[in-house]
Amino acid sequence: MDQISVILLDALLQGILMGLLFALVALGLTVIFGVMDIVNFAHGEFLMVGMYAAFWTSILLNIDPLTTLPASVVVGVLLGLASYYWFIKYLLRGPAIAQLFGTFGLMLFLRYLAMFLFGTDYRIIQKGLLVGKSLSVGPLIFDWTKLAAAILSFIAFLIVYFLLHRTKVGKALQATALNKEAASYMGIKTDKMNALAWMIGGGTVGIAGGLLVNFYYVYPTVGLLFVMIAFATVALGGFGSIKGAFFAGVIIGVLETVFPVFGQMLGSEFLGPHFKFTIVYLAYFIIVVFRPQGLFGWKK
Amino acid sequence: MEKIKEALDFSDFSKAEKIGFIIFSIFLLIFPWIGAGSFVKAVMIQFLLFSLFGMGWNTIGGYGGQVELGKAQYVGIGAYTVALMMLWWKVPFWVSMPIGALIAIGYSFIIGYPLFRLKGHYFAIATICTSLVLQDIFTNWKLVGAAKGVELPIHDHPDFLYMQFKSDTYYYYFIMALFYIAVFYMNWFRKSKLGYQLRMIKDDEDAAESLGIDIRWCKIKAYSIASAFVAVGGGFMAVYNLYIDPQSVMDLDLSIKIALMAMLGGAASLWGPIIGAAFLVPLDRFLGSWLGGHKGLIGLDFMIYAMMIMIVSAYQPRGIWGIIEQFRKKR
Numbered sequence: 001m002d003q004i005s006v007i008l009l010d011a012l013l014q015g016i017l018m019g020l021l022f023a024l025v026a027l028g029l030t031v032i033f034g035v036m037d038i039v040n041f042a043h044g045e046f047l048m049v050g051m052y053a054a055f056w057t058s059i060l061l062n063i064d065p066l067t068t069l070p071a072s073v074v075v076g077v078l079l080g081l082a083s084y085y086w087f088i089k090y091l092l093r094g095p096a097i098a099q100l101f102g103t104f105g106l107m108l109f110l111r112y113l114a115m116f117l118f119g120t121d122y123r124i125i126q127k128g129l130l131v132g133k134s135l136s137v138g139p140l141i142f143d144w145t146k147l148a149a150a151i152l153s154f155i156a157f158l159i160v161y162f163l164l165h166r167t168k169v170g171k172a173l174q175a176t177a178l179n180k181e182a183a184s185y186m187g188i189k190t191d192k193m194n195a196l197a198w199m200i201g202g203g204t205v206g207i208a209g210g211l212l213v214n215f216y217y218v219y220p221t222v223g224l225l226f227v228m229i230a231f232a233t234v235a236l237g238g239f240g241s242i243k244g245a246f247f248a249g250v251i252i253g254v255l256e257t258v259f260p261v262f263g264q265m266l267g268s269e270f271l272g273p274h275f276k277f278t279i280v281y282l283a284y285f286i287i288v289v290f291r292p293q294g295l296f297g298w299k300k
Numbered sequence: 301m302e303k304i305k306e307a308l309d310f311s312d313f314s315k316a317e318k319i320g321f322i323i324f325s326i327f328l329l330i331f332p333w334i335g336a337g338s339f340v341k342a343v344m345i346q347f348l349l350f351s352l353f354g355m356g357w358n359t360i361g362g363y364g365g366q367v368e369l370g371k372a373q374y375v376g377i378g379a380y381t382v383a384l385m386m387l388w389w390k391v392p393f394w395v396s397m398p399i400g401a402l403i404a405i406g407y408s409f410i411i412g413y414p415l416f417r418l419k420g421h422y423f424a425i426a427t428i429c430t431s432l433v434l435q436d437i438f439t440n441w442k443l444v445g446a447a448k449g450v451e452l453p454i455h456d457h458p459d460f461l462y463m464q465f466k467s468d469t470y471y472y473y474f475i476m477a478l479f480y481i482a483v484f485y486m487n488w489f490r491k492s493k494l495g496y497q498l499r500m501i502k503d504d505e506d507a508a509e510s511l512g513i514d515i516r517w518c519k520i521k522a523y524s525i526a527s528a529f530v531a532v533g534g535g536f537m538a539v540y541n542l543y544i545d546p547q548s549v550m551d552l553d554l555s556i557k558i559a560l561m562a563m564l565g566g567a568a569s570l571w572g573p574i575i576g577a578a579f580l581v582p583l584d585r586f587l588g589s590w591l592g593g594h595k596g597l598i599g600l601d602f603m604i605y606a607m608m609i610m611i612v613s614a615y616q617p618r619g620i621w622g623i624i625e626q627f628r629k630k631r
Contacts, residue, residue: 090615282429
């Protein structure tokens with residue numbers, strides 16, 4: 001294989017690996033939106049909390065970062081439930097604009113709480129079973145941490161997918177997403193389903209945070225980048241669509257890694273790696289303007 | 301003439317509001333002479349500037365009900381136009397500021413056209429996206445100073461044309477004049493045809509459309525007015541700070557602050573953005589300077605900020621002015 005195709009293949013595969021993680025981040029956002037019609041701006045901050053939870057568990061208990069996943073799931077679930085019962089519930093009485101600003105306030109609160117507690121330092125996990133090790137297949141090199149994160153994200157996504165499609169509670173949740181009133185006539189309690197959506201949202205993004213911290217810096221404002229990626233992902237997949245979140249996550253991941261490669265080949269000032277997230281923002285804008293329902297969306 | 305008369309007509313306000321506004325105006329007028337320190341003066345200038353931003357946001361965000369979270373890109377356009385034209389061609393502030401506003405209006409039409417196909421959350425996120433894209437471009441574009449930003453050439457002696465003064469008092473009176481122009485304009489705007497159309501759109505888009513209102517065009521017009529306001533403020537920021545970079549004039553935090561002040565004070569009311577700015581700017585600055593001395597307390601100011609947003613959005617989405625009105629009605 002010649003140089004360029006190796007670089008492109010590498011970018012493509014790295015993009016797919018990142019994309020699987022993006023999909024898991026977007027899953028919670030799309031579930032919450034599907035059930036409640038609320039866009040959770042604090043979703044990126046939930047991820048940040050999951051990352052810090054894994055980081056500190058690993059440092060303080062001196063255990064491998066990969067074994068801290070249960071801690072970040074528990075923290076994520078608790079955070080989701082606490083946000084719903086102590087705050088989001090009260091927003092539902094007000095107009096949509098209040099809900100938007102409310103979750104925005106939650107986002108700022110969590111971000112600056114983290115800054116208050118942990119300072120603005122960038123922290124990264126230094127040692128661990130997989131940290132710093134890589135797998136080479138021919139000319140391609142993969143970090144084990146990224147590989148593990150992608151595989152575990154995929155498994156987590158599948159588990160949640162089957163929980164939502166095969167269990168009674170999952171079906172009740174989907175029924176609520178499709179039609180709140182009809183579902184409540186069937187004896188499904190909307191309040192419980194809302195709480196469940198926030199629980200799933202918090203839990204999945206907690207896992208994603210726990211996986212991400214293995215190879216990514218954690219700092220208080222890390223959430224903004226990932227929430228924007230999640231918005232683009234959810235918009236591309238269709239707001240409320242779970243299947244959509246998966247495929248869109250992978251597409252966004254690939255876009256974000258392959259695009260800078262093209263940019264570098266063309267040697268343009270405006271297509272380089274600095275702009276890899278700019279393309280994600282642009283993608284969101286273009287998708288919602290031209291195809292607001294996304295790839296698999298059913299809500300407009 | 302008719303329009304100016306309408307802009308100066310405050311007769312539909314209650315007596316308390318009128319008296320309050322007059323007292324407030326007298327205070328603003330004599331403020332530089334009451335012997336306040338330079339820090340307090342700087343806070344007052346910030347307050348007037350953010351009131352101006354907030355009133356601009358109020359046209360589209362308050363009266364139009366469209367949650368706009370990308371105003372910082374227009375602050376950036378205004379600031380960069382003034383700074384770059386001064387640096388490259390020595391263009392006086394009084395020429396470059398209106399040009400900045402015109403560029404902002406043109407740009408707002410270009411992105412407003414696709415943007416207003418969107419509603420609600422989709423719109424809010426899209427405005428953040430456009431602002432972040434522009435910030436990314438300016439952060440990496442070497443011609444405009446990239447992340448390092450632009451330093452304005454400093455003149456040896458005060459120069460009215462380039463808005464360079466030794467004392468903050470001149471800046472204070474200039475921004476105060478802009479503030480009053482904005483207040484009178486908004487007073488006219490809320491009674492104008494566009495003002496009523498926007499409120500109708502906010503209440504019920506379908507009903508507004510069936511009455512023959514061109515919704516998208518109305519929103520774009522309000523959006524460009526808001527952008528012009530904000531760009532003028534941005535131009536002032538450039539000459540006042542003498543230094544701009546993408547972080548200080550285009551950051552998302554700035555967009556959020558602008559929208560928040562208007563929301564917290566009370567969107568869709570004339571006094572709302574002013575009250576919001578009067579509340580948040582001093583809080584921000586005094587808390588910031590007080591906490592700056594305590595290294596362990598970083599972030600606490602924004603936490604208090606965020607808690608206020610959360611409480612207001614859960615308890616009274618119409619902001620502080622909404623609470624005041626609620627209280628008045630009860631009596």
